[in-house]
Amino acid sequence: MVVEALKREGVEVIFGFPGGAIIDINDALEKDGTIKYVLARHEQGATHAADGYARATGKVGVCLVTSGPGATNTVTGIATAYMDSIPLVVLTGQVPTALIGNDAFQEVDIVGITRPCTKHNYLVKDVKELPRILKEAFYIARTGRPGPVLIDLPKDVQNQKAEFNYPDKIKLRSYNPVVEPHNKQIRRAYRLIEKAKRPIIYAGGGVIISGAHKELKTLAETIHAPVTMTLMGLGAFPGTHEYSLGMLGMHGSYCANMAMANTDLIIAVGARFDDRVTGKVEAFAPLAKIIHIDIDPTSIQKNVKVDVPIVGDSKLALKKLNKIIKEEGRPDEAWRDLHAAWWDQIRAWEKRHPLIYKLEKDVIKPQYVIEKLYEMTKDKDPIITTEVGQNQMWAAQFFKFDKPRTLLTSGGLGTMGYGFPAAIGAQMAFPDRLVIDIAGDGSIQMNIQEMATAMEQRLPVKIVILNNEFLGMVRQWQELFYDKRYAATKFSVTPDFVKIAEAYGANGFRATKPEEVESVLEQGLNAEGLTIMEFAIAKEEGVFPMVPAGKATTEMLLV
Amino acid sequence: MKHTLSVLVENCPGALSRITGLFSGRGFNIESLSVAPTLDPTLSHLTLVTRGDEFIIEQIIKQLNRLVDVYKVVDVSEGEFVEREMALIKVRAEDETRAEILRMCDIFRCKVVDVSPKTYTIEVTGPESKMKAVTELLKPLGIKEIARTGTIAMSREKKSV
Ligand SMILES: Cc1cc2nc3c(=O)[nH]c(=O)nc-3n(C[C@H](O)[C@H](O)[C@H](O)COP(=O)(O)OP(=O)(O)OC[C@H]3O[C@@H](n4cnc5c(N)ncnc54)[C@H](O)[C@@H]3O)c2cc1C
Ligand SMILES: Cc1ncc(C[n+]2csc(CCOP(=O)(O)OP(=O)(O)O)c2C)c(N)n1
Ligand SMILES: [Mg+2]
Numbered sequence: 109m110v111v112e113a114l115k116r117e118g119v120e121v122i123f124g125f126p127g128g129a130i131i132d133i134n135d136a137l138e139k140d141g142t143i144k145y146v147l148a149r150h151e152q153g154a155t156h157a158a159d160g161y162a163r164a165t166g167k168v169g170v171c172l173v174t175s176g177p178g179a180t181n182t183v184t185g186i187a188t189a190y191m192d193s194i195p196l197v198v199l200t201g202q203v204p205t206a207l208i209g210n211d212a213f214q215e216v217d218i219v220g221i222t223r224p225c226t227k228h229n230y231l232v233k234d235v236k237e238l239p240r241i242l243k244e245a246f247y248i249a250r251t252g253r254p255g256p257v258l259i260d261l262p263k264d265v266q267n268q269k270a271e272f273n274y275p276d277k278i279k280l281r282s283y284n285p286v287v288e289p290h291n292k293q294i295r296r297a298y299r300l301i302e303k304a305k306r307p308i309i310y311a312g313g314g315v316i317i318s319g320a321h322k323e324l325k326t327l328a329e330t331i332h333a334p335v336t337m338t339l340m341g342l343g344a345f346p347g348t349h350e351y352s353l354g355m356l357g358m359h360g361s362y363c364a365n366m367a368m369a370n371t372d373l374i375i376a377v378g379a380r381f382d383d384r385v386t387g388k389v390e391a392f393a394p395l396a397k398i399i400h401i402d403i404d405p406t407s408i409q410k411n412v413k414v415d416v417p418i419v420g421d422s423k424l425a426l427k428k429l430n431k432i433i434k435e436e437g438r439p440d441e442a443w444r445d446l447h448a449a450w451w452d453q454i455r456a457w458e459k460r461h462p463l464i465y466k467l468e469k470d471v472i473k474p475q476y477v478i479e480k481l482y483e484m485t486k487d488k489d490p491i492i493t494t495e496v497g498q499n500q501m502w503a504a505q506f507f508k509f510d511k512p513r514t515l516l517t518s519g520g521l522g523t524m525g526y527g528f529p530a531a532i533g534a535q536m537a538f539p540d541r542l543v544i545d546i547a548g549d550g551s552i553q554m555n556i557q558e559m560a561t562a563m564e565q566r567l568p569v570k571i572v573i574l575n576n577e578f579l580g581m582v583r584q585w586q587e588l589f590y591d592k593r594y595a596a597t598k599f600s601v602t603p604d605f606v607k608i609a610e611a612y613g614a615n616g617f618r619a620t621k622p623e624e625v626e627s628v629l630e631q632g633l634n635a636e637g638l639t640i641m642e643f644a645i646a647k648e649e650g651v652f653p654m655v656p657a658g659k660a661t662t663e664m665l666l667v
Numbered sequence: 668m669k670h671t672l673s674v675l676v677e678n679c680p681g682a683l684s685r686i687t688g689l690f691s692g693r694g695f696n697i698e699s700l701s702v703a704p705t706l707d708p709t710l711s712h713l714t715l716v717t718r719g720d721e722f723i724i725e726q727i728i729k730q731l732n733r734l735v736d737v738y739k740v741v742d743v744s745e746g747e748f749v750e751r752e753m754a755l756i757k758v759r760a761e762d763e764t765r766a767e768i769l770r771m772c773d774i775f776r777c778k779v780v781d782v783s784p785k786t787y788t789i790e791v792t793g794p795e796s797k798m799k800a801v802t803e804l805l806k807p808l809g810i811k812e813i814a815r816t817g818t819i820a821m822s823r824e825k826k827s828v
Contacts, residue, residue: 219681220684223681223684223685223688224688224689224692227735228735228736229681231680231681248735280735281738282676282677282735282736282737282738283735404733405729405732405733406726406729406730406733409722409725409726410726
């Protein structure tokens with residue numbers, strides 16, 4: 109019954125790990141044979157892989173695990189997806205209904221545990237409810253602000269027989285996300301845009317979720333406004349576009365943060381004014397009026413006061429806005445003139461402090477690796493995933509993302525160990541594309557067991573490890589704010605990653621000098637199958653600019 | 668500022684815990700809470716008293732609405748409304764105080780619902796202020812036990828849930 113429903117939902121691949129409480133569904137999947145099942149090596153890996161699949165495709169990722177420890181192992185993956193608004197359906201086995209509450213073998217109240225980190229969850233008590241619940245779960249996961257939905261399936265319910273009535277449509281009286289933005293609000297937004305002399309577009313993950321990148325580009329090009337993106341928004345607007353200021357926030361560009369501090373109008377689209385972006389809220393964009401387009405009312409006016417809230421899908425909202433702008437018919441020259449002085453100022457900031465780093469002769473700079481990687485792969489339309497820490501920030505700063513769904517990274521939860529399994533999920537979705545995990549030596553060890561999964565599925569994922577033998581991001585904080593006491597951040601043992609690769613039957617390459625970087629990338633990218641490229645980078649390199657936590661975004665520490 | 672919210676939620680397992688979890692997880696406070704089924708057995712009516720400035724209350728209402736199980740939220744304290752609580756108070760009633768307690772009940776329109784040789788059990792209904800006044804006055808006489816409900820509320824006129 110579950111398998112039948114999954115087929116109706118168009119599920120093509122499931123990531124999972126088996127166990128006694130879910131064996132029947134695995135068995136049914138095997139007998140049926142339509143849906144591809146990817147056996148992970150850890151349930152966290154399975155969940156991140158489903159998440160990576162969802163981010164790369166925009167479809168719902170599906171994960172199937174057993175009760176008890178199988179279920180609890182998914183929690184980090186679920187919370188990761190929840191924070192970044194990623195649609196997942198996680199199916200967990202559960203002890204038979206008669207035993208629930210009995211501390212039965214491998215029983216855990218996973219519905220209770222995941223209540224605060226799922227969009228919704230269900231315990232199925234009656235097989236008759238199963239079709240409706242499965243239908244609802246997929247619907248809730250993908251609509252409105254997407255998110256993970258968990259369904260707990262007691263073993264007896266999995267095995268009961270009932271007539272399979274899969275509903276075509278559903279209507280939930282208590283769940284009706286607003287999609288269509290209000291015309292009046294759009295018109296009010298235009299009135300502000302019309303007057304603004306120093307506008308900026310602040311684009312977030314919501315643009316990617318709703319596929320509004322084209323409309324966003326039209327808006328920016330029509331009114332000649334600069335665009336800055338959150339970490340989650342990278343790819344929503346071409347990073348190589350002359351109007352892109354790159355990422356803003358804690359490790360954003362000097363120019364983007366200065367522009368936000370001096371703008372008179374923020375046009376926020378699918379972004380949630382996270383504290384990594386605003387810094388000290390009281391000092392954030394003091395001169396600005398704010399237009400905020402978001403599908404989730406709770407994102408609006410949560411952290412900052414908004415002048416024109418627009419609740420709805422950002423693609424629809426931008427379409428309407430672009431239409432009004434066109435109808436109003438202000439000539440191109442007029443928009444240009446209006447913002448000319450603003451652009452002069454922006455270009456001056458760009459020139460004063462561009463993103464830079466010092467090249468050195470004897471030691472590999474991580475930024476250089478990323479720049480080279482970008483140059484060598486930009487024509488291949490790669491999907492980049494990242495781990496968490498400095499590696500993630502260097503990727504965000506020095507790789508240019510021109511298309512949506514090409515950067516998959518854990519922003520909200522910041523989950524180390526996300527990148528590699530996510531790359532597996534993305535590669536499952538796009539077997540022929542180049543998928544690269546940019547990793548740190550710490551993070552990669554958190555889900556390194558998934559190398560077996562990638563080998564088994566013959567996935568040619570490329571892993572670039574920036575090895576500083578440190579939990580570098582934390583070390584950077586210690587360097588700056590804890591008198592260089594490197595408590596618990598120095599690894600005195602790091603494995604030989606090349607040997608690890610070989611042990612799994614994958615390829616391994618290592619560069620220890622700057623002049624080897626290019627050739628290692630060359631060999632690694634051209635090698636067939638799963639490949640690790642390890643770069644021994646400057647151990648105490650920092651990520652700059654940096655806005656210290658709790659400081660105003662103009663108080664950036666520069667290189 | 669104190670706000671009284673009226674919430675209609677799907678009558679299904681976990682709904683209440685989603686709501687209380689939302690308050691504890693996001694650091695909002697609940698001053699009182701009462702739940703009961705409505706005429707439609709598939710919906711429960713929840714009255715919730717909370718405190719916060721306008722931004723917090725706006726966030727609380729939006730967050731409640733975001734829950735898949737929540738059907739409707741109204742801030743009844745935005746307009747004119749009536750609210751009631753009920754308490755059962757078991758008070759020591761010796762010979763010399765029995766008459767006085769009855770007199771007080773009369774003034775506050777409370778009811779004696781149980782009598783024993785040494786105690787009266789009094790039922791009080793009213794807004795929170797009345798609960799306070801009655802308990803303050805009864806305290807010196809010796810309150811042995813007290814049980815209180817949360818607030819229930821309803822807007823006056825049209826603006827019904
Ligand atoms: C080590 C580290 C450092 C970081 N440093 C930075 C930094 O310097 N700068 C930075 O920006 N981030 C940084 N982050 C990431 C940060 O924590 C947040 O994850 C990120 O800023 C949030 O991005 P967002 O605002 O685009 O929101 P997202 O989390 O992507 O949320 C999307 C928003 O869009 C809305 N939405 C969803 N669907 C739609 C739709 N169809 N239409 C309209 N709206 C929709 C949602 O309701 C939500 O409000 C860092 C993270 C880590 C781990
Ligand atoms: C699961 C998890 N635990 C702890 C942290 C805190 N943390 C953030 S960055 C970081 C260091 C990451 O080290 P590494 O992967 O080597 O990356 P680097 O910063 O050195 O590039 C740590 C420990 C986290 N984000 N996730
Ligand atoms: Mg490291």
